[in-house]
Amino acid sequence: MENTPLTASAKTESNKPAGFFTKLVRQRALVLMSVPFILWLFIFKYLPLWGWTIAFQDFKPAKGFFNQRWVGFEHFSFLFQDERFLRVLRNTLAMSSINLALGFVTAIILALLLNEVRHVYFKRVVQTVSYLPHFISWVVAASIVQSTLSPDGIINQMMLWFGWVDKGNEILFLGIGEYFWGIFGASSVWKDVGWNTIVYLAAMTMIDPAQYEAAKMDGANRFQRIWYVTLPGIKPVIIVLLIMQIGHLLEAGFEPQYLLGNGMNVDYSEVIDIFVLKYGIAQGNFSLSVAAGMFKTVVSFILLFAANYLAKRMGESRLF
Amino acid sequence: MATAAISSSKPKKAHRISSSREDRIFDICNYIFLVLLMVVTLYPFLNTAAISLNQANDTIRGGIYLWPRLFTWDNYAYVFKEASVFHATMISVLRSVIGTVVTVFCSAMVAYTISRQDFVLRKFVTLAFILTMYFNGGLIPNFLLVRELGMLGTFSVYIIPGIIGVFNLIIIRSFIDGLPESILESARIDGAGDFTTFIKIVLPLCVPVLATVALFTAVYQWNSWFDVFLYNSSYQELSTLQYELQKILQNSNASLTARTASDAFANANNDAANAVTPMAVRATMTIVASLPIIMVYPFLQKYFVKGMMVGGVKG
Numbered sequence: 001m002e003n004t005p006l007t008a009s010a011k012t013e014s015n016k017p018a019g020f021f022t023k024l025v026r027q028r029a030l031v032l033m034s035v036p037f038i039l040w041l042f043i044f045k046y047l048p049l050w051g052w053t054i055a056f057q058d059f060k061p062a063k064g065f066f067n068q069r070w071v072g073f074e075h076f077s078f079l080f081q082d083e084r085f086l087r088v089l090r091n092t093l094a095m096s097s098i099n100l101a102l103g104f105v106t107a108i109i110l111a112l113l114l115n116e117v118r119h120v121y122f123k124r125v126v127q128t129v130s131y132l133p134h135f136i137s138w139v140v141a142a143s144i145v146q147s148t149l150s151p152d153g154i155i156n157q158m159m160l161w162f163g164w165v166d167k168g169n170e171i172l173f174l175g176i177g178e179y180f181w182g183i184f185g186a187s188s189v190w191k192d193v194g195w196n197t198i199v200y201l202a203a204m205t206m207i208d209p210a211q212y213e214a215a216k217m218d219g220a221n222r223f224q225r226i227w228y229v230t231l232p233g234i235k236p237v238i239i240v241l242l243i244m245q246i247g248h249l250l251e252a253g254f255e256p257q258y259l260l261g262n263g264m265n266v267d268y269s270e271v272i273d274i275f276v277l278k279y280g281i282a283q284g285n286f287s288l289s290v291a292a293g294m295f296k297t298v299v300s301f302i303l304l305f306a307a308n309y310l311a312k313r314m315g316e317s318r319l320f
Numbered sequence: 321m322a323t324a325a326i327s328s329s330k331p332k333k334a335h336r337i338s339s340s341r342e343d344r345i346f347d348i349c350n351y352i353f354l355v356l357l358m359v360v361t362l363y364p365f366l367n368t369a370a371i372s373l374n375q376a377n378d379t380i381r382g383g384i385y386l387w388p389r390l391f392t393w394d395n396y397a398y399v400f401k402e403a404s405v406f407h408a409t410m411i412s413v414l415r416s417v418i419g420t421v422v423t424v425f426c427s428a429m430v431a432y433t434i435s436r437q438d439f440v441l442r443k444f445v446t447l448a449f450i451l452t453m454y455f456n457g458g459l460i461p462n463f464l465l466v467r468e469l470g471m472l473g474t475f476s477v478y479i480i481p482g483i484i485g486v487f488n489l490i491i492i493r494s495f496i497d498g499l500p501e502s503i504l505e506s507a508r509i510d511g512a513g514d515f516t517t518f519i520k521i522v523l524p525l526c527v528p529v530l531a532t533v534a535l536f537t538a539v540y541q542w543n544s545w546f547d548v549f550l551y552n553s554s555y556q557e558l559s560t561l562q563y564e565l566q567k568i569l570q571n572s573n574a575s576l577t578a579r580t581a582s583d584a585f586a587n588a589n590n591d592a593a594n595a596v597t598p599m600a601v602r603a604t605m606t607i608v609a610s611l612p613i614i615m616v617y618p619f620l621q622k623y624f625v626k627g628m629m630v631g632g633v634k635g
Contacts, residue, residue: 024515027438032515033515033518037484040484041449041484044465046514047457047465048464051458051460073482113354116347128621132614132617139562140562143605147367152382184446254546255410259566289459293459293460297458
């Protein structure tokens with residue numbers, strides 16, 4: 001235990017007055033407070049990576065880890081010819097893009113509007129209410145979305161009232177595949193728009209009030225002050241968050257699609273994670289499932305590093 | 321820009337007045353919009369609550385919006401008479417409490433060690449944790465690991481795989497970094513060991529950030545259903561409230577094809593003796609599953625807003 005790090009870090013620590021080993025003994029309390037968790041980290045975060053080998057095997061659970069037949073990239077080439085996987089990939093990209101665009105625009109607009117409210121109490125109440133849906137589970141949210149969109153739900157009731165649909169012909173929103181991306185986007189915004197304003201509102205408090213005074217003196221109206229002072233003031237934060245989001249382009253979420261998905265909208269609701277779940281756990285085709293999951297992780301990994309690099313290049317070295 | 325140029329050429333007074341009228345219109349529109357936003361956010365909850373408090377057979381007639389027509393506690397009584405629901409609530413409470421205590425304590429401990437600039441393993445520990453932000457083994461390898469460790473069908477599967485999150489580490493660490501160095505220094509001079517310093521000095525000073533982490537963890541634990549589904553779906557005694565609700569939701573999803581209203585009506589007739597309907601049960605479960613959170617989060621607002629400001633930019 002104490003030997004391996006000794007040789008590994010002896011060089012880097014040699015310029016310090018006390019030797020590495022002496023220090024390690026002196027700091028044994030700190031070591032005991034952190035090393036058990038490194039062990040935990042290794043088992044639960046690093047060890048599963050070994051499971052990726054399953055993607056290159058014709059994995060049969062009964063045979064044990066070492067007696068598997070190796071098949072190379074067979075599963076990957078199958079994936080990219082599989083119509084279902086390509087559709088799943090399309091859904092993932094579509095929904096994460098919708099989430100990205102819609103999520104950003106709505107959160108920024110709401111933050112700008114909240115920033116213009118001068119009654120502190122009213123502002124606090126709106127903020128507290130808008131955080132609420134973020135804290136409830138997707139199970140609860142899905143239950144709410146489902147009853148809102150059901151034939152006797154409020155949306156259909158309102159459309160009846162306006163005369164947009166006839167009684168008995170209410171729209172079964174979740175039964176129509178083409179509507180799913182929109183439903184997903186709207187429910188994601190409903191759930192997280194308030195929460196996402198926090199960072200922008202924090203950035204807005206950093207803007208120097210003198211800038212608003214100066215803009216006012218120059219005769220800028222409300223919209224112009226928002227456009228020429230507030231927005232440029234939060235631009236760095238917007239850029240950092242935008243870049244970070246690019247790293248999550250293949251993370252379209254799993255819970256909303258799984259919970260709101262059904263047989264009728266499956267062509268539009270299925271994302272990579274659901275594909276992995278259905279192939280792996282339900283059908284027992286571990287190899288194909290791991291290949292799909294691995295594809296997602298590797299692409300995300302590359303995207304995240306590219307995003308980090310980009311953020312650093314733009315002078316925003318605050319990612320980690 | 322153009323309007324600014326024009327208005328500046330006008331007399332000052334006239335400009336003032338027009339701008340304040342503009343201001344007022346903007347404010348009115350803004351307030352109307354924000355009130356509408358609150359309505360859209362709250363209505364579904366209030367509607368669900370109203371349905372859960374209305375006599376189930378009466379709800380089928382429709383027309384329940386913000387308050388119950390025939391008030392009753394029957395739906396809640398029915399739901400909690402169901403042994404599985406009561407038991408699942410207990411498991412949810414248990415995992416929220418144990419999971420939160422364990423996560424808060426362990427995260428704070430590791431965060432403290434990596435906040436110590438003189439700790440020899442600081443860089444190694446930090447890097448080991450940060451790296452895990454960029455990848456994970458994925459569903460199947462994690463499932464196989466949990467199975468190999470013999471954790472399927474145990475309560476520990478709710479706690480152990482998620483003890484420490486990198487996000488929590490980051491926000492606690494940056495909080496500790498902001499503490500005055502002199503306090504920690506004086507504790508050490510007084511002869512306190514590292515562990516004693518952590519327990520007696522650092523933990524009490526970290527209460528604001530630990531409240532944030534506790535809230536996030538408790539909400540996460542209370543809301544989880546997927547790990548129950550994945551690891552413990554055949555162990556009813558370890559089911560949680562959210563998973564019970566998910567099963568109800570899945571059932572009503574399946575029956576969506578068969579025109580929910582008539583379907584629910586048929587069920588209602590079957591259940592006439594109990595005077596409950598699937599719709600009422602679902603609404604009641606939805607409220608039960610979200611009420612604890614709704615009652616807690618407003619009081620921790622100032623903490624989690626701060627936590628998000630640190631974590632949102634750095635995480």
